[in-house]
């Protein structure tokens with residue numbers, strides 16, 4: 001590190017993304033029996049319907065894990 005190096009400490013905050021083009025919360029469901037996955041969708045009803053179809057074809061696959069993608073934005077506080 002040279003004598004001219006300047007280190008600045010800054011305060012950051014992180015908040016849910018509010019940009020109008022940003023996607024909303026995205027849902028996925030994963031079958032905990034076989035690992036099949038619904039695919040990502042902003043509409044939870046779509047992934048829920050996938051789970052109904054999946055358990056309909058595989059009646060012993062009754063456990064699901066939800067994966068939620070939520071976008072955040074870091075902002076430098078000045």
Ligand SMILES: [Zn+2]
Nearest residue numbers: 031033034061
């Ligand atoms: Zn399954």
